[in-house]
Structure formats: C-alpha cells, structure tokens
Amino acid sequence: MDKLEDWRRTHFSSEITPNLDGQTVTVFGWVQTVRDLGKMKFIVLSDREGEIQITVPAKTVSQTVFEKVNGLKKQSVIGVRGVVKKSDKAQRGVEIFPEEIKVLNYAKHPLALDPTGRIPADLDVRLDARILDLRRPENRAIFRINHQVLSSIRKFFEMQGFIEVQTPKIIATATEGGAALFPVVYFDREAFLAQSPQLYKEQLTSVFEKVYEIAPFFRAEESRTTRHTAEFISVDIEQAFVDWRDVVELLENLIVFVLKEVKEKCQKELEILKREIKIPPQPFRRYTYDEVLKVLEKKGFPVSWGEDIPTPALRALGEIHREEYYFIVDWPTKSKPFYIKPRDDKPEVCEAFDLMYSWIELASGGTRIHDKELLVKRLREQDLNPESFSSHLKVFDWGMPPHAGWALGLGRFLMVLTGRENIRECVLFPRDRDRLEP
RNA sequence: GCCCUGGUAGUAUAGCCCGGUCUAGUAUAGGCGGCUGUCGCCCGCCCGACCCGGGUUCAAAUCCCGGCCAGGGCGCCA
Numbered sequence A: 001m002d003k004l005e006d007w008r009r010t011h012f013s014s015e016i017t018p019n020l021d022g023q024t025v026t027v028f029g030w031v032q033t034v035r036d037l038g039k040m041k042f043i044v045l046s047d048r049e050g051e052i053q054i055t056v057p058a059k060t061v062s063q064t065v066f067e068k069v070n071g072l073k074k075q076s077v078i079g080v081r082g083v084v085k086k087s088d089k090a091q092r093g094v095e096i097f098p099e100e101i102k103v104l105n106y107a108k109h110p111l112a113l114d115p116t117g118r119i120p121a122d123l124d125v126r127l128d129a130r131i132l133d134l135r136r137p138e139n140r141a142i143f144r145i146n147h148q149v150l151s152s153i154r155k156f157f158e159m160q161g162f163i164e165v166q167t168p169k170i171i172a173t174a175t176e177g178g179a180a181l182f183p184v185v186y187f188d189r190e191a192f193l194a195q196s197p198q199l200y201k202e203q204l205t206s207v208f209e210k211v212y213e214i215a216p217f218f219r220a221e222e223s224r225t226t227r228h229t230a231e232f233i234s235v236d237i238e239q240a241f242v243d244w245r246d247v248v249e250l251l252e253n254l255i256v257f258v259l260k261e262v263k264e265k266c267q268k269e270l271e272i273l274k275r276e277i278k279i280p281p282q283p284f285r286r287y288t289y290d291e292v293l294k295v296l297e298k299k300g301f302p303v304s305w306g307e308d309i310p311t312p313a314l315r316a317l318g319e320i321h322r323e324e325y326y327f328i329v330d331w332p333t334k335s336k337p338f339y340i341k342p343r344d345d346k347p348e349v350c351e352a353f354d355l356m357y358s359w360i361e362l363a364s365g366g367t368r369i370h371d372k373e374l375l376v377k378r379l380r381e382q383d384l385n386p387e388s389f390s391s392h393l394k395v396f397d398w399g400m401p402p403h404a405g406w407a408l409g410l411g412r413f414l415m416v417l418t419g420r421e422n423i424r425e426c427v428l429f430p431r432d433r434d435r436l437e438p
Numbered sequence B: 001g002c003c004c005u006g007g008u009a010g011u012a013u014a015g016c017c018c019g020g021u022c023u024a025g026u027a028u029a030g031g032c033g034g035c036u037g038u039c040g041c042c043c044g045c046c047c048g049a050c051c052c053g054g055g056u057u058c059a060a061a062u063c064c065c066g067g068c069c070a071g072g073g074c075g076c077c078a
Helices: A063-070 A123-128 A130-134 A137-159 A198-208 A244-265 A267-272 A289-298 A311-320 A372-381 A386-397 A410-418
Strands: A024-036 A040-047 A050-057 A077-086 A094-105 A183-186 A189-193 A210-218 A231-240 A285-288 A325-329 A352-357 A360-367 A403-409
Touching: A024 A050, A024 A094, A040 A063, A040 A077, A050 A063, A050 A077, A063 A094, A123 A130, A130 A137, A137 A210, A137 A244, A137 A267, A137 A410, A198 A210, A198 A231, A198 A386, A198 A403, A231 A244, A231 A410, A244 A267, A244 A325, A244 A352, A244 A360, A244 A403, A244 A410, A285 A289, A289 A311, A289 A325, A311 A352, A311 A360, A352 A403, A360 A410, A372 A386, A403 A410
Parallel strands: A050 A094, A285 A325
Antiparallel strands: A024 A040, A024 A077, A040 A050, A077 A094, A183 A189, A210 A231, A231 A403, A325 A352, A352 A360, A360 A403
C-alpha cells in the first residue's frame, strides 16, 4: 500500500478535458473497471464528479507502474499522476498516461454487490452495503440533488426573511397524541424523541415571527410502506400575522423555486437519472375536501365525510393528477390535529391544507389556533389532557400572534424529483421498522 | 399488526406448478492463463448456492407444517 505523502489532487475526473492536452495532472479515486488487454491496460477511475480513463501501455510506462496496474481490483483507491492526452479513441475524448500510480487502499473481493450497477441488487442488499451502493452514479446523483434542494430551500428562506431555528429533539411528554413516540432514557427519567417541531415553532413565532427548521424527527409507527421511515427530515416553517392562504402561496413559491434551481444546477444528475423537471404553472390546483370526495365517489371510492382519505383512494386521485402538484383544502376539523384553526363561519371545517404530488402527500399545514381558550377546548375535543400541555399553553398567555405554517417531507419531495418509488432510496441510511443498521 | 408473494453461489436469475434425467443451468463477480486501443473488451480453464427446523415419500431445491428473513399491498401515519 502506498502513502499519500505530498500528493494532492489537481483535477477532478470531470475537469480532465481535451484542452489540457500535454499537462501533468494528479487525480484520485476508485477503480471502476480494469480492461486488461495484456500489454495494454485501461483503468476507469471514478471520483465524486465522474470518470476518467487511465491508459497504460506496457511499452511507454515504467515497469513499476505496469506491475502495479496488474494487481488492481475494482473499488481499490488509487492516485494517478500522469500526462493528459486528447484522443478520439478514449471515452470523453481524453485519457491520462500515468507516470506514477499510488495504490492507497485495496478493496476486498468479491464485493457485496456490483457497484457499476450492471447486475442489479435488491434494495435490502444495497442498503446492507450502502457505501458501496452509493458509489453508483445514480445514487450519487440522488444525493447531489438532495444537497441542491437543501441549499435552495435555505436560499429561498433567506430571501423571504425567515430565521433558521433548532428545536429540541428530546422531549418530556407525548405532546401531540396520535403518532407513536420512541421512548428514551433521559438520566433518571423517561423522555421521548420528538415527532415534530410543531409546538416549539409555533411558540417561536411570538419572538422571531418567521422561522424555519430543517431537522430529523422520529415516529415509532408500525408502518411498512414505501414512503415512511422511522427517522425523517422535515422542512418546517411557521409565520406570524398571516393565515393559511399566505403560507400556501409561500409553499408553492418554494416548490417552484427549488424545481427551477435543481433543473438549472443539476443537469448532469438529472441526465444520469433520466429525469426531466417540468416547472408547474402557478397557482397549483386547489381542491376542497368536499370536491375530492365527489371525485372519489364517482371513481368508486366512497369516503364518509370527516374521515381521512385512505391510500387506495389517494392512488385513484393520483391517477387523475399523475405528474401534478395540487392542494387539498377545507379539511374536516376532526380529521386534523388540535392546533389547526376551525373556520369562523363553519367550525366543522378547518383552515388546513395538504400539498399532494400524484397520490403522495408532500406537505401539510394550516392556520393555527392562537387563542388559548379555543386551543384548550380543541384539546379536550380530541381527548387530550390540557394539563400535559401546560408548558406550551402558558406561552399563549404571553402574547401569541396569529400564525400559520406547514411541514414538508424532504425524502418524499426527493422521491418526486428523482423518480424513486421507495423513500429508502432517497435517504442515505434509512431507519425503519426492521432496519437499524448500517 | 393483517393480507399476498417470495427466499437457489458475492450479486442477479433459471429450475419448483407436474418429486427422480439436478453431479442444480445461466450471467456477472472472483482465481489462473492468453491477448497493444479497450470502452458491458474478448478467449480458455477453475472456484462457488437450494434460508432454518420438522413432516410426507423408495426418492424433496421441488409437496405439506412451523419459524426466520425480504418485497409489495393495507392499516397505523400531528
């Protein structure tokens, strides 16, 4: 094994272009393939930006270099110092003739899966060997897009005057009811992992007015679906002195902004994934809950008023809106959490909305209740004990502004952008009912 | 948690319905050898597998039962 010493990268693979002809460069990366023709060998070196061919003719390279290439296996880590030559015969019209090669580490064979992706592996096998799996260009592309999405979201919120906050992930009580919480040992007490920043972000609107958080949250649901994980990244916002209409518009603008940025800045990745991003016209379609029920009735999926919409019904709705973002608004009050504000003129309906893409729920939000008395009433109606919300409720005595907000599931948004059908493909190291490692 | 489907070399598949010809086929990976323009290089040789336990049977990869694991669907999912 060779030592790195003072070798430093001069170029990424993608930066080796024909116009560097004659220059000496240093590249680092992983051996993607070796094509050994005897007295002539070709190595495809892969780094995070792409691939470059290293051409090794016995006649012109030193014996040391030639012998080193002889023992090279796929996924070994190498450094190459050599001369760039443009050539019609090479991939991308350019190749490197090595003067020196360092083998920085060996990969042990046979590998757990084929990192070129030619022989497919089951998702379970892939996740067990996730790092190897991530070396595949498609997977690198997914997480480069993930990076761009996060970057664009922060840029958007910065432009909109939002302040990024962090709320606690270890909490004292099952704050919201509903979703199951993971218990944790907190010194000599029991605590839980947060399922949402909801209550904290609401409180923070009374200080910072416009806040957002991008953070992991945890739900101990028995879910075995292609769109749930036990740990997930939520993009949460909350804003003072507005109602649901304002934050719907904000959400719509964010989606379009991110789509435009990804389309512009991730062309290479989208090409690898064979995805085309279409910028949807605004405003997105807004269905009322009642309208959705009528459509579903006609499609043969009767839903009784007040119930949440079951998955098969959502799929039917998704059939009508295959590649479309749309909202469902005017939900029954009883189908939404206690903190959602009922309509003043029609209290059985509330100011909540869901953002859908096809049949997948990407985000949900609404106007929140800022009146303490009403909030206590709603808690009771949902069979929750106001006592256990005392630390939250007391904030409502200290000047709580009217406010609204939403939460967007990052993994689900990434599924939509990258065309993956299982959210686990859009999470580096997913956690679910059955998987805790790697 | 329920329902359906599946589990064969490192990976991915064929065989299973209709038990014997399976000493389990193929591809790829891996090992060895050959090859100076490959680009899914090619050619030759080799290595390597029936999830676990029980049952039926002269005989089980194949049929039955239980378990474990996986995939999908549903439920749950502020």
